Amino acid sequence: MWWTGLIPRRDLYRLAVAAALASPLVVPRFAAATQEEPFDPGLPEEPAPTPTPSPPPPYRPPFGGDPGPSTWYVSQWYGNTVFGYRSRRGLYVEGQGIHFGVDFSAPCGTPVLAIGPGQVIAVDGGYGSPPHNVVVRHSDGNLSLYGHLVERSQDVSYGQEVEAGDVVGRSGDSTARRTCDGNPHLHLEIRKGGRRVATNPVPLIDLNWEAAALGHLPFAIDLANPRQWQSIYHQPDITFGGVIINDYARVWPP
Numbered sequence: 594m595w596w597t598g599l600i601p602r603r604d605l606y607r608l609a610v611a612a613a614l615a616s617p618l619v620v621p622r623f624a625a626a627t628q629e630e631p632f633d634p635g636l637p638e639e640p641a642p643t644p645t646p647s648p649p650p651p652y653r654p655p656f657g658g659d660p661g662p663s664t665w666y667v668s669q670w671y672g673n674t675v676f677g678y679r680s681r682r683g684l685y686v687e688g689q690g691i692h693f694g695v696d697f698s699a700p701c702g703t704p705v706l707a708i709g710p711g712q713v714i715a716v717d718g719g720y721g722s723p724p725h726n727v728v729v730r731h732s733d734g735n736l737s738l739y740g741h742l743v744e745r746s747q748d749v750s751y752g753q754e755v756e757a758g759d760v761v762g763r764s765g766d767s768t769a770r771r772t773c774d775g776n777p778h779l780h781l782e783i784r785k786g787g788r789r790v791a792t793n794p795v796p797l798i799d800l801n802w803e804a805a806a807l808g809h810l811p812f813a814i815d816l817a818n819p820r821q822w823q824s825i826y827h828q829p830d831i832t833f834g835g836v837i838i839n840d841y842a843r844v845w846p847p
């Protein structure tokens with residue numbers, strides 16, 4: 594072409610800029626003051642310390658074997674459940690209106706296991722959850738309560754020491770106590786540092802909880818605060834006899 598050998602104007606401009614940048618004359622006088630970054634030899638950085646793993650939950654499940662439709666499974670969570678909300682002024686009024694344990698459906702007579710080592714401090718004591726119950730005190734001060742047992746426990750007696758996994762009783766039925774054709778389940782509570790406060794067992798028991806629940810077990814939604822208490826892991830402690838905490842003006846499901 595006719596302009597072969599010439600440098601196009603835009604390339605001249607680029608060359609001029611490059612030359613200016615390369616020239617020591619255009620290095621700012623304060624450059625020395627900015628060159629205080631630490632010497633980087635280009636070596637790989639030290640690996641970040643591995644985070645300390647959080648300890649596993651302290652307790653085991655109250656049944657042996659795997660959960661399943663013919664063995665045992667979670668049928669109601671601890672906390673702000675739909676059934677709890679609807680029973681807030683009835684069955685659960687003493688628990689500030691929420692379900693203050695975890696329910697495990699299981700055939701009547703299924704062996705119920707201590708969730709941790711401890712001492713039996715009640716056999717059919719005044720802890721509710723009839724017709725029969727057993728309570729174990731653990732070394733951390735917590736109590737575990739095994740409720741709706743089918744009969745007075747023949748497996749443990751008052752004052753007995755138990756290990757995690759020892760049989761403490763047999764599961765029963767809260768509604769059809771003789772025939773066991775009503776709502777056979779274990780009601781498991783953990784009471785914190787004494788008997789007045791119930792806490793959520795889910796974070797404290799080493800179990801794949803999602804796999805242990807058959808189907809969706811919903812929580813009541815306060816439409817004025819719809820995110821509150823919707824996780825199986827985050828549910829409030831309750832103090833027995835305290836005020837109802839889920840008296841919502843508008844709720845879902847209605």
Ligand SMILES: [Zn+2]
Nearest residue numbers: 694695696780
């Ligand atoms: Zn229950």
